[in-house]
Amino acid sequence: MSDSRPLAIFLMGPTAAGKTDAAIALHERLGCELISVDSAMVYRGMDIGSAKPSALELKRAPHRLIDIRDPASPYSAADFRQDALNEMRQISAAGKVPLLVGGTMLYFKQLVEGVGNLPAASAKIRAWLGQRWQEEGLCALHRALAEVDPDAGQRIHPNDPQRILRALEVYYASGRPMSELWAEQEVLPFPWRVVSLALAPAHREILHQRIAQRFALMLEEGLIDEVATLKQREDLHLGLPAMRSVGYRQVWEYLDGEMDRAALLERGVIATRQLAKRQLTWLRRWKDLRWVDSQQADALDNVLKLVRESGA
Template sequence: MSDSRPLAVFLMGPTAAGKTDAAIALYERLGCELISVDSAMVYRGMDIGSAKPSALELKRAPHRLIDIRDPANPYSAADFRQDALCEMRQISQSGKVPLLVGGTMLYFKQLVDGVANLPAASPEIRTQLDKRWREEGLLALHRTLAEVDPEAGKRIHPNDPQRTLRALEVYYASGRPMSELWAEQEASTFPWRVVSIALAPENRGVLHQRIAQRFALMLEEGLIDEVAALKQRDDLHLGLPAMKSVGYRQVWEYLDGEIDHTALLERGVIATRQLAKRQLTWLRRWKELHWVDSQHTHALDNVLKLVRESGA
């Protein structure tokens, strides 16, 4: 039975893998419309550290969901889902294929899986549960969870306080097991037929080298001045999601005098490598994913072939 849903392309991959260049080529050669999937590029004034496409690149190939939020106003995965679905509908209705490109894997997952219809946090119930945790211990709470919601009890580790407490909170607030709400969410069908492509070098040493070179280049291009300008604002601080972004936090600490320039370079590279490792972990769990070696001579041709074969 053929799938009549409109096509969408997900171009994913770790940081510094060359996703932007590939996305621009897909825009120019196949007419795909681009949507950025990046938790830092959404913020205005965060250009160098987020590796945002240049003004010239954006003129060549416009990206939606870039520069849509002030860094003082946090942008969540739920916000992204709402905005991305709106953009995808517009693109599909115009007869084009939405191509979502980026490395914020939580955004991709939230987009496809949706948001479970969970009750809001209840301070009263959480206070009661915290009291029980202190008095009875976490294992006792997990045993209660296993009684009222056996499926959640199996999926949540007995030593995971955050998820155990949240599952009990959901049960007491809604009167329904969290596993039922999970099942309802998983049963819903994403409105697009998706071809998912991961662009990444097979040799991780190459990726590490690219990361080190790119962070050093960011510093040369003015990342410190960019963060200094943000730091002058009274409404920005390290507690905000935007300022916690890789590179920005390290430069902020440098400007505060907590680390010297050598440590800045070292910590920036380490933080970016850790980000890439987390992204690759997410990707290995992604279903029906097509891997393309970004270092292969015909990497771009291989990406184009996958998209064409999918019906774009």
């Protein structure tokens, strides 16, 4: 039996794998409409450190869900799901194919599976948890999560701050473990037929080289000045999700005098490698995923071939 649902394309991959270039090419060659799936690019004023497409690139290939939120206002996976579904409906209704591109795997997962009866993001609770993180450390927060929600504590890695903080936020906002709320969720079919692609180098050392080169370039292009401008605002602090983004947190701590520039470069690269490792772990668990080696000379042709085979 044929699947009559409209087509959607997910272009996923670790940071620094070349997803933006591939997405722009798909927009220009096939007319796909782009939706960003990135928890840092949603924030205005966070351009260099998030590797946000340039103004010229956005003119060539507009990305939806970029620059839609002030950094002082937390943006959750539930917010993303609602916004992304609205954009996808508009694109499909116009006869186009939505192409969702990015590396925030939690957003992809909850877009497809739903977010259950989870409470909305709470800026007050997030700020309190962020302060606890700074004072007690992430391991202490993971232990606290394991006490109030053993299932989530076992499932969520101790080095995954985004998911640890969200699970604790859900517990303190609702009084119930997130695992219980998820168990009550009714799973409905996703309204789109999805083709999932992953763009990544076949060899980890190549990805590590790209990460190191890109973070060094971000520093040269003015990342420190970008964070310094944000840091001048009284309503921004390290307890906010935006300021905890990889790269931004390390530069903030550098500006606080916690390290010199050489240490900043080292810590920024290490944090980005850890992010890439988590992204790849997510991807290995993704069903029906088609991998493309981003280092191959014909990588873009392979992506185009897979997309065309899907009916786009």
